[in-house]
Amino acid sequence: MLRIGCHLSSSRGFLAMGKEAVKIGANTFQFFTRNPRGGKARERNPEDIAAYLEFAKEHGIAQILAHAPYTLNACAKDEGLRQFAYDIMCDDLSRLEYFPEAMYNFHPGSHVKQGAERGVELIADMLNRINEKEYHAWILLETMAGKGTEMGRNFEELRAVIDRVEDSSRLGVCLDTCHVFDSGYDIVNHLEEVIKEFQRVIGLERLKAMHLNDSMYGLESHKDRHAKIGEGKIGLETFRAIVTHPALCSLPFFLETPNDLEGYGREIALLRKISDNS
Known part of the structure; x- marks a missing residue:
């Protein structure tokens, strides 16, 4: 069965997210660990967590994806900002235990104009420090669209980070369809070649999740503007090919399209339909 969900608000707790997921036909979901622009995380609620875990077991919800806030910059020029990223990630990962x-x-x-090589060094340094804590959750580097001095604009940059992490046994990649298309990987006309390139550079065993987003601007735009499934430059046929591809179909898929809960439900139903009919 297709494992698919969307981004849900964590403001009302885990049980509420689980119920929302089931309501729209999802069997997984993604959530921000705290306000995406920063701020404190919700207080731990053991009763809510226990109730969610029981609900998730009953309804087949597995392998949820936590998303770090956007304000984290592991390769910032300022040491204080890098320490902030480290502290937040440690706190988030401790909650995922x-x-x-x-x-x-x-x-x-x-x-921030330090150069990609320095960026790789700083990101890997933070991940090495985090590994000393021995958290159990998989940590995923996300593929990015390549705006400005953004890291992760190509598979080689992610591979360079992985290579510098001393213990990369729980380090993976989340591939965002809008981001990789905007960065220059033509998944519309050359999906098979892109998958082979990912395998060559990183290895498909490290691909642990996908963000399914259409693209408003398109190939090599470096814009990172998401569109609803089938309403952007990527198009529905490419998403059909993705969710049915032997190398990808068993992954958990997460929608980050510009939608409300009802809209996510329609997209989930659409992707299940094209998966089942292919």
């Missing part, structure tokens, strides 16, 4: 098979996704950051 309650959740089996949890994954934690973050944007690699921006090197």
Whole structure:
């Protein structure tokens, strides 16, 4: 069965997110660990977590994806900002210890004119420090669209980070369809070649999740503007090919399209339909 969900608000707790997921036909979901622009995380609520875990078991919800706030920059020029990123990630990962098979996704950051090589060094340094804590969650580097000095604009930059992490056994990648298309990987006309390139550079065993987003601007635009499934430059046929591809179909898929809950439900139903009919 297709594992698919969307981004849900964590403001009302985990049980509420689980119920919303089931309501719209999802069997997984993504959530921000705290306000995406920064701020404190919600206080831990053991009763809510326990109730959610029981609900998730009953309804087949597995391997949820936590998303770090956008304000984290592991390769910032300022040491204080890098320490802030480290502290927030440690706090987030400690909270995920309650959740089996949890994954934690973050944007690699921006090197702020220090150069990509320095960016790689700083990101890997933070991940090495985090590994000393021995958290269990998978940490996922997200593929990015390549705006400005953004890291993760190509597979080679992510591979360079992985290579510098001393223990990369729980380090993976979340591939965002809008981001990779906007960065220059033509998944519309050359999906098979892009998959082979990912395998060559990073290895498909490290691909642990996908963000399914159409693109408002398109190939090599470096804009990172998401569109609803089938309403952008990527198009529905490419998403059909993705969710049915032997190398991808078993991954958890997460929608980040500009939608409300009802709209997410329609997209989930659409992607299930094209998956089942292919």
